[in-house]
Every structure is written in C-alpha cells, then in structure tokens.
Amino acid sequence: AIQLTQSPSSLSASVGDRVTITCRASQGISSALAWYQQKPGIAPKLLIHDASTLESGVPSRFSGSGSGTDFTLTISSLQPEDFSTYYCQQFTTYPPTFGQGTKLEI
C-alpha cells in the first residue's frame, strides 16, 4: 500500500497567518492527491483533488501543489473557521490511503 506521511502532525498558528502542510507519498502518484478538512464530530470535507483543483465552494485562500511524491496544502490567510484537522489522500491504486492528519490549532 502507498503510505502518505504528513508534516507537521500539529501546527499552532494565528488568524491571518500563511500556513503550509506537506504530504509525502512512499511512491510516485503523479498528481492523484486530494486534501480534506475535518472538524471534530463532523465528516471530512473535500477541499482539493488532483493536487491543485479546488473543489467548488472552497475559498480561494486554500491552494494545493505538487506531483510525484511531494505535495503541499497552503492556506494563504488563516480564518477562525480554518482551525481543523487536515488529511491528504491518494486513490490511484488500491487500497486508497490517507495521511495521518495535521491538526491546525490556534
């Protein structure tokens, strides 16, 4: 199975900050990476697919980049509602796998 390793596992930041979360795949996955946001007790929400394609309705302060094995999720200016846990995910081969998550805290 393809392993996804996110860094950091947790991150403290302030409203207005620019933050970047990294996801590294154990083998090349082209651009087949998605990012999700999850708040406590709520299902994950799709933010980005194909490494950089923003899902409809997702604010433009979210962006993604990367290909091959190294990917990043960037939030350009943190808003209060962005403090959540973020997961990367690959589904180019079975089984689909997720990163371990990055908890973004105030």
Added chain:
Amino acid sequence: EVKVVESGGGLVQPGGSLRLSCAASGFTISGYWMNWVRQAPEKGLEWVANIYSGGSQKNYVDFVKGRFTISGDNAKDSLYLEMNSLRAEDTAVYYCARSLGYCSGGGCSNWFDSWGQGTLVTVSS
C-alpha cells in the same frame, strides 16, 4: 442536493455481527463507486471497501477481507456493509462516501466528494 445518510451502528460484542446501511439521495448510486471509510476514536481515516454499480465490482482492504461484505441495491439507491466476526479494533465511526475520478494515460485519480454524517460502531463486551 447530493446526500448520503448512514444508519445501523451500535454496540456489539466481540465476535458479533452488524449491518450498516447508507441511503443516497440527489443522485443514483448505479453510476458511481460507493465507499465505506472508517475512523477509530481519536484516530485517522481508513478506507474499508467499495462497490460499483450495485455489485458488479467490489474491493476490500486486507484486514476486513472474509469478515465484511459490501453490497448495494440500485433500486433503493442504498449501500450496505455486513460486518461479521467483529473485533475491538473495528470500533470506529463508519462513513459512507461517494467517490469520483478518472483514468488517463498517466494513471488513475479518485477522491471522495460526498460523505455522510457517520454511524458509530462499538465492539465491546
């Protein structure tokens, strides 16, 4: 509006069985891959199984093979997960999720675009 709603979770003893259901609305499941993804308490996300077009194709993660069975009813736009020989480590919130994607010369890309609210399965004596 695309929506999926899970039901059927609860408390079950180790070795027991449980059947989860997922009702879809706003789309017909026959044209999509439908998935079960789980999340143990305070842990990350873990894909469990998926199915296409009411059962023509199915896939499972290794640690549930032989114990869990995924099925679908296109007429009811419903998805099911039959779980047998349950273990404590199966305790989790189970989410139903639709996946979208494509395959091209560069490979395949899929993602989970719509998720239900989840149903909690607790395996404990």
